[in-house]
Amino acid sequence: MRKGINIGIIGTGGIGKIHTWALMNNSDCRVVAACSRHKDRLQRFVQGLWEENPYTEEKIAPKYEIEKAYTNYKDLVRDKEVDAVFVCVPNALHFDISLEALKNGKHCFVEKPMCTSANQANELVDIAKKNNLILQVGHVWRFHKDVQMVKDLISKGVIGDIVKVKAYSNHVLWGPKGWFVDPKLSGGGSLMDMGVHAIDTVRFLLNDVRYVSAYADIRTRYGNYDVDDTDILFLKTENGIPVVVESGWNQTHSDGEEASVQIFGTRGYVRVFPTQAKIYVDNVYGDFVPEQIEPHNTLNTFVRQARNFIGAITGREKVLCSGEDGKHVIEVCEAAYKAARTNTVVKIPS
Numbered sequence: 001m002r003k004g005i006n007i008g009i010i011g012t013g014g015i016g017k018i019h020t021w022a023l024m025n026n027s028d029c030r031v032v033a034a035c036s037r038h039k040d041r042l043q044r045f046v047q048g049l050w051e052e053n054p055y056t057e058e059k060i061a062p063k064y065e066i067e068k069a070y071t072n073y074k075d076l077v078r079d080k081e082v083d084a085v086f087v088c089v090p091n092a093l094h095f096d097i098s099l100e101a102l103k104n105g106k107h108c109f110v111e112k113p114m115c116t117s118a119n120q121a122n123e124l125v126d127i128a129k130k131n132n133l134i135l136q137v138g139h140v141w142r143f144h145k146d147v148q149m150v151k152d153l154i155s156k157g158v159i160g161d162i163v164k165v166k167a168y169s170n171h172v173l174w175g176p177k178g179w180f181v182d183p184k185l186s187g188g189g190s191l192m193d194m195g196v197h198a199i200d201t202v203r204f205l206l207n208d209v210r211y212v213s214a215y216a217d218i219r220t221r222y223g224n225y226d227v228d229d230t231d232i233l234f235l236k237t238e239n240g241i242p243v244v245v246e247s248g249w250n251q252t253h254s255d256g257e258e259a260s261v262q263i264f265g266t267r268g269y270v271r272v273f274p275t276q277a278k279i280y281v282d283n284v285y286g287d288f289v290p291e292q293i294e295p296h297n298t299l300n301t302f303v304r305q306a307r308n309f310i311g312a313i314t315g316r317e318k319v320l321c322s323g324e325d326g327k328h329v330i331e332v333c334e335a336a337y338k339a340a341r342t343n344t345v346v347k348i349p350s
C-alpha cells in the first residue's frame, strides 16, 4: 500500500547512505528505489547491508530493505511510483541527473554544490518552477541548531550592526581522493567541496544576503592533483559587509573544528563551531558560552533537512535552501575562480 512520499536515492556512496538513514526517521515518506552503477554494491545497499556511518556520532546502521534497484538513473526517474529523488553523486553529474528528474516530474533534492556552473543552476531553477516541483540544495548547516540559534541572536540585533565576517571550512591533514580530485567529476577542489558550505552559511546567518563581488587567491599547495586545495576569498555583500572565506584540504592547521563562521558586530561577536558569543548582558560586556546544542557533525541535521524537503512537497513548509540559494553559491564560486585566474575583483550578477 502507498504510504506518503516515495523516494529514490541516486548514488549509494557516503552521503547517499546518510540521506537514506535520515529518511528512515520520517514516517511521511518511504525510500522505495536506489541507483548505483554496480550491481553488487546496489544489492548490499538496498538490503541495508552497510557498515557504520562515518559522518555521525550514531554508530548503528538502520535496518531496512528497498524494493527497487536500478543501475541506470534514467530508469529510476521514469518510475511512476517514485515522487522525489535525492541526487547523491559526484558534483559534475548533479546537473544532468537533476534535470532528467525534474523533466520527469520528480521533486529533486540535490547535494551541494548544486551543479558546476551558474547557467546549469539557472536551468534547474527554471524547470523546477515551470513544472511546479520542489528543488532543494543540500547546504545542511542551515539545519544545525547552533547555526539557527546564532542566526536568531543576530536577527534580534544582539551584536548590533554587522562589521565583518570570517568563515572557513577546512580539512586538516587529510583531503578526499577519487572523483573529488578529478576536475571533470568535481568541477573544482576544496572550494566546491568545503568553501560552498561556508559561503552559504554566512548568507544564511545574515538573512540570505547576496554577495556582489569576489576577489580570490585559489591554489593547489598540498596535493598532486588538478584541483584547488587552498582557497582564500574576499567577498562583499550587497549591504557592504566584507566577508573572508577560507577553504582547503590537507591544511596544517585550522582555528578549531573543521568549519566555523565568526560574525563581528558593533556591539558584540558571535561564532558557530564552536558556539560562542561576546555580548552585553545588563550593560556588562563579556563572554557568553551557550551550551553547544549539538555536535558539529550529527545525523539530526540531515533528519531535519529531509523533513523540510518532505514538508515542502506536501505543502506544509517552505524549503530552507532553495534552488535559488544553491545557484547563488555557484555564482560566487564562478566569480571567485575567475577572480583568482585574472587577479581582479569580479562582480557577481544580481
Ligand SMILES: NC(=O)c1ccc[n+]([C@@H]2O[C@H](COP(=O)([O-])OP(=O)(O)OC[C@H]3O[C@@H](n4cnc5c(N)ncnc54)[C@H](OP(=O)(O)O)[C@@H]3O)[C@@H](O)[C@H]2O)c1
Pocket (backbone or CB within 6 Å): 011, 012, 013, 014, 015, 016, 035, 036, 037, 038, 041, 042, 088, 089, 090, 091, 093, 111, 112, 113, 138, 139, 140, 178, 179, 185, 193
Ligand atoms: N552535505 C554534506 O555535508 C555532504 C557530505 C558529503 C558529500 N556531499 C556531496 O554529496 C555528493 C556525493 O558525495 P559522497 O561523499 O557521497 O561521494 P561517494 O561516497 O564517492 O559516493 C558517490 C556516489 O556516486 C556514484 N557515482 C555515479 N557515477 C560516478 C562516477 N562517475 N564516479 C564516482 N562515483 C559515481 C557512486 O556510485 P556507484 O559507484 O555505486 O555507482 C557513489 O554511490 C557530492 O556532491 C558531495 O559534494 C555532501
